[in-house]
Amino acid sequence: MIVYRTRDDLTGHLNSLRSEKNSIGLVPTMGALHRGHTSLVEKAAAENDVVVVTIFVNPTQFNDPADLEYYPRTLDRDLEMLQKLEADLVFVPSVKEMYPEEDERVFDLDSIDKVMEGKHRKGHFNGVAQIVSKLFLLTQPDRAYFGQKDFQQLVIVRRLTEILNLDIQIVPCPIIREKDGLAMSSRNERLNREKRKLAPFIYETLKLASEKKEDLTPSEVKDWVYKRFDKAPELSLEYFEIVEDKALKPISDWDEGVNKVGCLAVHLGSVRLLDNLNFD
Ligand code: PAF
Numbered sequence: 001m002i003v004y005r006t007r008d009d010l011t012g013h014l015n016s017l018r019s020e021k022n023s024i025g026l027v028p029t030m031g032a033l034h035r036g037h038t039s040l041v042e043k044a045a046a047e048n049d050v051v052v053v054t055i056f057v058n059p060t061q062f063n064d065p066a067d068l069e070y071y072p073r074t075l076d077r078d079l080e081m082l083q084k085l086e087a088d089l090v091f092v093p094s095v096k097e098m099y100p101e102e103d104e105r106v107f108d109l110d111s112i113d114k115v116m117e118g119k120h121r122k123g124h125f126n127g128v129a130q131i132v133s134k135l136f137l138l139t140q141p142d143r144a145y146f147g148q149k150d151f152q153q154l155v156i157v158r159r160l161t162e163i164l165n166l167d168i169q170i171v172p173c174p175i176i177r178e179k180d181g182l183a184m185s186s187r188n189e190r191l192n193r194e195k196r197k198l199a200p201f202i203y204e205t206l207k208l209a210s211e212k213k214e215d216l217t218p219s220e221v222k223d224w225v226y227k228r229f230d231k232a233p234e235l236s237l238e239y240f241e242i243v244e245d246k247a248l249k250p251i252s253d254w255d256e257g258v259n260k261v262g263c264l265a266v267h268l269g270s271v272r273l274l275d276n277l278n279f280d
């Protein structure tokens with residue numbers, strides 16, 4: 001495994017690998033790796049000749065400076081983990097390396113960046129589009145791997161490749177959960193013991209909500225979820241939506257011929273957690 005810190009060193013190596021007809025799988029991360037990430041690396045290794053993992057806490061996608069400051073950074077542990085997996089190249093750039101000058105690009109993402117996460121974290125997806133487009137152009141992978149926990153991000157990255165006309169296959173990877181159902185996330189590390197015990201409530205609620213489909217309309221299910229969170233004052237529900245999986249429009253009828261996903265964001269103390277579940 002080789003760790004690169006500069007764009008030139010990384011692209012030099014990738015160009016020679018590409019000229020030898022190696023396929024390249026990219027796993028973009030912000031570090032603080034967990035089993036969710038290792039599943040992405042394993043899938044990338046199974047489907048490509050070369051796996052590139054990037055570790056970069058991208059400042060332009062944080063709209064809350066405190067969130068950026070407290071985002072967990074565990075580089076030594078991350079590199080140890082990647083060493084044990086089949087990661088070939090790891091790219092760990094500095095902010096200056098990725099943003100030698102301010103990135104002023106504004107992406108038109110057809111409003112799928114304005115709902116749910118986009119509504120509550122202004123500018124977040126433009127920042128994601130900035131860094132992901134840079135990483136795509138730099139590494140020119142055949143495939144790029146994204147976890148379904150960040151479902152809206154996955155939809156946006158797909159749209160981004162269309163907008164930029166990039167021939168990259170975006171590979172969605174299933175959410176990996178703890179035994180009690182909590183979706184794996186780097187932010188889970190910031191939950192203290194007491195808050196961690198409360199966190200499974202989130203997935204439990206999603207599962208129960210999906211079962212309510214038999215008796216309730218989508219908007220009644222939404223009300224039911226809000227009421228359930230009202231009874232759990234430690235967990236503050238920021239949003240819950242049941243959307244179709246392309247334009248991310250809320251559905252009003254179970255019979256609409258679209259794939260349906262229930263998505264939510266919850267504050268548990270100072271930690272913001274996301275989860276989603278297929279509602280088909
Ligand atoms: O999902 C993440 O970890 C980040 O949003 C990504 C895709 C690495 C871009 O910074």
